Amino acid sequence: MAGLAIVIQSAAVTTAAGRVTALHGFWHDHAKVFIVEPLQVLAVVLVALLIRAVLHRSISRLATSSAEGKVPRILSPLRERAASSTFFESAGLVSERRRQRSETVGSVLKSAVSFVILVLTLLVILDVIGVNLLPFVAGTSLVGVAIGFGAQNIIKDFLAGLFMILEDQYGVGDVIDLKEASGTVEAVGLRTTRLRDGEGTVWYMRNGEIIRVGNKSQQYAQVVLDVPIDVVDDWTRAWAELAAAGAELYADEQWQPSFLGEPEVLGIESMNRQETVLRLTAKVRPLEQWRVARELRARIRSRFDTAEIAHRIMETGAS
Numbered sequence: 001m002a003g004l005a006i007v008i009q010s011a012a013v014t015t016a017a018g019r020v021t022a023l024h025g026f027w028h029d030h031a032k033v034f035i036v037e038p039l040q041v042l043a044v045v046l047v048a049l050l051i052r053a054v055l056h057r058s059i060s061r062l063a064t065s066s067a068e069g070k071v072p073r074i075l076s077p078l079r080e081r082a083a084s085s086t087f088f089e090s091a092g093l094v095s096e097r098r099r100q101r102s103e104t105v106g107s108v109l110k111s112a113v114s115f116v117i118l119v120l121t122l123l124v125i126l127d128v129i130g131v132n133l134l135p136f137v138a139g140t141s142l143v144g145v146a147i148g149f150g151a152q153n154i155i156k157d158f159l160a161g162l163f164m165i166l167e168d169q170y171g172v173g174d175v176i177d178l179k180e181a182s183g184t185v186e187a188v189g190l191r192t193t194r195l196r197d198g199e200g201t202v203w204y205m206r207n208g209e210i211i212r213v214g215n216k217s218q219q220y221a222q223v224v225l226d227v228p229i230d231v232v233d234d235w236t237r238a239w240a241e242l243a244a245a246g247a248e249l250y251a252d253e254q255w256q257p258s259f260l261g262e263p264e265v266l267g268i269e270s271m272n273r274q275e276t277v278l279r280l281t282a283k284v285r286p287l288e289q290w291r292v293a294r295e296l297r298a299r300i301r302s303r304f305d306t307a308e309i310a311h312r313i314m315e316t317g318a319s
Contacts, residue, residue, distance in 0.1 A: 040128045048121040055113045063106030101165050108162060108190065154191065156208035161190035164207060170215050175287060177214035178205055220260050221289035223282040225296060228275040230310035235276045238309050239265055242280050245299040250282075255295065258288040263296070 165188060170176045174185045176195065183197035193205045229238045246263025249255050261283035269279040280300075284292050304310075 037129055041125050044121060044124050044128065048117050052114060052117050055117075056110050059106050059109045059113070063102040101168070101171070105162075105165060153206075153208060157191045157206050159208075160210065161188075161193075161207035164188070164193075164210075164213075165190075169213050170217075174215055174217040176216065178210055179212065181205060216289075217286040219286065221284050221286050223263075223280075223284055223289050223293045223296065225280045225293060225300070226269055226277050227280065227300060228277045229304075231271070231273060231275055233276075233309050235268065235278065237307065238276075238278060238304070239267075241303045241307055241309065242278055242300060245296065245303050246280055246282060249292070249295060249299055255292070258284050258292055260284055 164170070170185055170193075171188060172185055176182065176185060178193075178195075181195060181197060181203040183195040183201075183203065185193065185195045186202070187194040189207075191207060193207060193210070194202060195205070196202050227238070227242060229235060242265045243263075246265070250259055250262050259282065263280060263282035266279045266281060269277045271277065280296070282292060282296070
């Protein structure tokens with residue numbers, strides 16, 4: 001019995017040793033799959049997350065400083081155009097415009113950084129686990145071409161919107177003319193621009209379809225009044241009345257902040273057998289041209305009525 005027990009014990013020890021050897025051999029053979037490669041993948045992911053966090057933080061700091069007006073020297077031209085208008089500063093539109101631009105550009109940069117890091121991380125991970133990248137790269141190239149053809153309009157809209165924001169072509173609160181629609185800008189996005197016209201209609205314009213933009217809100221505006229008088233009336237007297245109306249409005253304390261220069265009568269713009277047309281111009285702050293033009297018409301009408309000068313203020317322009 002003792003011999004049998006020794007034999008059984010020896011067999012058990014041999015079996016255990018074999019199992020240990022087999023387990024050791026298994027881990028030795030598969031250490032790369034179960035230990036080395038997972039650790040390498042984890043290290044790649046951690047490094048990618050660290051790089052992404054650092055870049056996102058840098059972009060956020062840049063966007064915040066830009067929104068507060070503390071723009072780096074290389075980006076100073078993006079600030080100077082908007083900041084040159086004291087009217088916008090007083091209305092709070094420059095800060096809103098700057099905030100919107102910085103947030104939009106910051107969001108685009110963050111998305112681009114995240115996408116690039118994600119793609120590079122996936123490629124490195126596939127390389128670590130031993131996947132052949134050549135078929136993968138070829139396949140993604142074909143998919144990218146297909147997506148590019150299908151989404152080219154969207155890409156066009158995004159790129160156009162990005163450059164519109166970077167170049168400060170217009171912003172929230174601006175009055176613009178896009179040919180197809182004109183009105184006040186209510187929102188500027190990367191894909192679309194939303195504006196509301198004088199009748200209250202809201203227009204959504206795809207940025208990629210905007211060919212030209214006329215901005216009536218940057219730096220200054222020009223009031224242009226063409227005043228026809230009867231050909232038999234004394235045009236020098238009408239000239240004097242026009243000049244007096246402009247000087248009177250310019251001297252008014254309530255209206256003076258709207259002006260950037262004294263109104264000026266340029267002279268006779270045109271003439272024919274029925275009428276003589278005199279032109280009056282005034283340089284005013286952005287978005288003030290229509291209000292000033294209405295007040296000028298009222299004062300010119302009052303003066304012409306008093307002086308008994310036949311008139312028809314037919315044509316008005318602003319730029």
